[in-house]
Amino acid sequence: MCRLCVKPTRREFCAGAMMAPLALGTPRGGLVEPSLRLEPSSISPGRIAVTLDACPGHFDPRVATALVTLGIPATIFITALWMEWNPGGLAYFMSHPEIFHLENHGALHLPPVLGNQRVYGLKVAGSLPVIRAEVLDGAAAVRAATGKQPSWYRGAAGLYSPETIPFIEALGFKIAGYSLNSDEGASLPAAITAKRLAAARDGEVTEGHINQPLRASGAGIAEGLAKLKAEGMQFTTL
Numbered sequence: 001m002c003r004l005c006v007k008p009t010r011r012e013f014c015a016g017a018m019m020a021p022l023a024l025g026t027p028r029g030g031l032v033e034p035s036l037r038l039e040p041s042s043i044s045p046g047r048i049a050v051t052l053d054a055c056p057g058h059f060d061p062r063v064a065t066a067l068v069t070l071g072i073p074a075t076i077f078i079t080a081l082w083m084e085w086n087p088g089g090l091a092y093f094m095s096h097p098e099i100f101h102l103e104n105h106g107a108l109h110l111p112p113v114l115g116n117q118r119v120y121g122l123k124v125a126g127s128l129p130v131i132r133a134e135v136l137d138g139a140a141a142v143r144a145a146t147g148k149q150p151s152w153y154r155g156a157a158g159l160y161s162p163e164t165i166p167f168i169e170a171l172g173f174k175i176a177g178y179s180l181n182s183d184e185g186a187s188l189p190a191a192i193t194a195k196r197l198a199a200a201r202d203g204e205v206t207e208g209h210i211n212q213p214l215r216a217s218g219a220g221i222a223e224g225l226a227k228l229k230a231e232g233m234q235f236t237t238l
């Protein structure tokens with residue numbers, strides 16, 4: 001059952017039948033970072049959802065082939081820009097539909113943030129009409145590639161102006177938070193990324209990147225996935 005609870009700094013929401021209602025995290029400078037978890041499972045050692053962002057950038061074969069080799073399904077939050085720049089990578093995703101489930105990461109990778117600020121160096125969308133175009137154009141690109149309407153949206157940088165969340169939900173999308181940030185924007189060394197990802201426990205929705213083949217963190221994602229698989233962790237998509 002869907003539950004909505006608005007508090008001054010936290011809001012809980014139902015993200016779908018299989019997901020636990022979760023908090024919108026601690027505001028950072030007036031922005032919120034939504035948290036999302038799966039409902040607890042009775043599976044041992046547990047079940048998690050791996051999500052990876054294809055922000056503008058390139059195809060990371062270390063991460064992609066690890067998922068395929070290990071047989072781990074993953075939800076890929078993909079931007080229209082990434083699809084335009086990486087037709088070969090997109091073809092790889094489409095050739096393994098049992099592994100790669102594509103969802104909406106926006107058209108131009110503009111954080112759904114109002115005003116004039118920058119977030120992690122990114123120019124923000126700034127206004128609701130621009131956010132609407134970012135979300136709907138991103139969804140149209142996913143639909144063009146997959147033939148299916150995406151149901152989840154994850155904003156660039158994972159941060160939102162609070163008032164943009166009901167606005168995006170009203171456009172027909174669930175907000176894709178996460179509970180475990182494995183690579184801090186693909187900025188962490190491989191060993192640390194692997195350790196963080198491998199620490200995922202039942203119900204976790206993990207976040208990382210699949211668009212930075214030249215950064216060390218991608219090797220850590222592949223290593224962390226292998227460790228989780230070896231310990232018997234089960235995987236699901238959003």
Ligand SMILES: [Zn+2]
Nearest residue numbers: 053055156157
């Ligand atoms: Zn991104």
